[in-house]
Amino acid sequence: MGAYISLPSWRRSLDQRYRLVVGECPDCGALSFPPEGACHNCGSEADFDEFEPVGTGEIVAHTVVEGALPPEFSEFEKKVGAVGVVLVELDEGVRVPGMLTDCDPYTTERGDRVEKVARRLYEQEGVVRYGYKFRPIG
Amino acid sequence: MATDVSVEAYGAYVPRLRVEASEFEEAWGSFDARGVEEKRVPDADEDSVTMAVEAVEDALRWSAYSKDEVGTLVLGTTTPPLEEGEVGAQVAEILGMKTNTEVVVHSGSARAGVRSLVTACRSVETDEDMNASVAVASDCPLGKPDDSIDHAGGAGAVAFVVGEEGDVNVKDTASYTQEFSGTRFRERGEKAVKKYGATAYERDAYTTVVSGAYEAISPNDTQNAVLAPTAPDADMPYRAGRAVGTDVYETASSMGDTGAASALFGVLEGWQKDEDNVVAVGYGDGASADAVRLSGSFSGNWKHDTGTKKITYTEYLRRRGHVVDEGGDA
Numbered sequence: 001m002g003a004y005i006s007l008p009s010w011r012r013s014l015d016q017r018y019r020l021v022v023g024e025c026p027d028c029g030a031l032s033f034p035p036e037g038a039c040h041n042c043g044s045e046a047d048f049d050e051f052e053p054v055g056t057g058e059i060v061a062h063t064v065v066e067g068a069l070p071p072e073f074s075e076f077e078k079k080v081g082a083v084g085v086v087l088v089e090l091d092e093g094v095r096v097p098g099m100l101t102d103c104d105p106y107t108t109e110r111g112d113r114v115e116k117v118a119r120r121l122y123e124q125e126g127v128v129r130y131g132y133k134f135r136p137i138g
Numbered sequence: 139m140a141t142d143v144s145v146e147a148y149g150a151y152v153p154r155l156r157v158e159a160s161e162f163e164e165a166w167g168s169f170d171a172r173g174v175e176e177k178r179v180p181d182a183d184e185d186s187v188t189m190a191v192e193a194v195e196d197a198l199r200w201s202a203y204s205k206d207e208v209g210t211l212v213l214g215t216t217t218p219p220l221e222e223g224e225v226g227a228q229v230a231e232i233l234g235m236k237t238n239t240e241v242v243v244h245s246g247s248a249r250a251g252v253r254s255l256v257t258a259c260r261s262v263e264t265d266e267d268m269n270a271s272v273a274v275a276s277d278c279p280l281g282k283p284d285d286s287i288d289h290a291g292g293a294g295a296v297a298f299v300v301g302e303e304g305d306v307n308v309k310d311t312a313s314y315t316q317e318f319s320g321t322r323f324r325e326r327g328e329k330a331v332k333k334y335g336a337t338a339y340e341r342d343a344y345t346t347v348v349s350g351a352y353e354a355i356s357p358n359d360t361q362n363a364v365l366a367p368t369a370p371d372a373d374m375p376y377r378a379g380r381a382v383g384t385d386v387y388e389t390a391s392s393m394g395d396t397g398a399a400s401a402l403f404g405v406l407e408g409w410q411k412d413e414d415n416v417v418a419v420g421y422g423d424g425a426s427a428d429a430v431r432l433s434g435s436f437s438g439n440w441k442h443d444t445g446t447k448k449i450t451y452t453e454y455l456r457r458r459g460h461v462v463d464e465g466g467d468a
Contacts (some may be wrong), residue, residue, distance in 0.1 A: 052234065120184065120188060128185070130232060
């Protein structure tokens, strides 16, 4: 089994899945992604001020997954082979994880500039789950 | 019908994967999509929804409007990911449009792209409070691997931002409908488009209905107007062009059959060649067509390609899912 996410839970995270909406702590100004829980910097429990980042940034960590993705990705993996997984520091200064697309995952590396793009993540129980991925800026 | 609105900006999305006709010749001994030299195809994580999002984002970037100012979003596609279900809502939500944006989907016919432009124009025209609407045509038709429809099947999306003041005036719209059943259709529950296979009948249907819609726009106005029709291949459009005696613009030769988006890609191709009087004809098999006359032009190259990847026929089969079982949660 993969890490099953029910549709009600999924829907609550759409702003993050689709547009990378991040939270700014009203007390210390630190950014959090996803904008949930207490501020990781000052511990404030005040509601985050949410905003939509531009969606561009730099790869700060990179790996390639070969044949070991969770089962909900198996159809996708059969079609494309190895998949790049990255941690990206957005230009606004917050780090977010994501999959790479539209590139050779082996030649894409740390320091490369990327932009967010909405893609099909997987299909489960007949429902397509869409979400952001990152592609190199040409 | 005369209108009083304009196309203020456009955007386009062309997938990076490309496959050449010679790959099909090698695999099948022949290539059956006339005039197509190579085509673009969606990657495994792309569909009509994701391509539509990219085209709309591109169009809004070049327009004076933000996504919050779009009153109506109209999506035209023959390949919605679901037969029933509001795929337009997913496009609007991914883009982050406001919840009271009017969202409309036209589907079930390759005419849907130009139809979306007509709907977007009427929306701005009839609602005084609305500044702008967006029409987006996004498509990735698929056939059975051994037939001309699949050989032609390409992918792409085009979006037009429609408002009251823009470089391209939407002058007139007209329609033409006459039954020619079975020329091309997709049955319930099927992914592959098929056709009856009587070539002369299909050509007659296409030429009659496309020229009928073109000529339904008053003759004075169509004088010298070039034709950008729905292009199932890179042969049919020229037959219609010869029938009405005008030049034709299409992208099927370099992108394949982009279904509902193809007529609007043809418009972009015309603008790039400085044509300023273009009639787009959205043709739906069965058959029905809408014509829209566009006066004015946007200069410059419409295709902002950021690198392409050439794939083999076997890779094409795998990435498009022709040879991959649909997996669920194992």
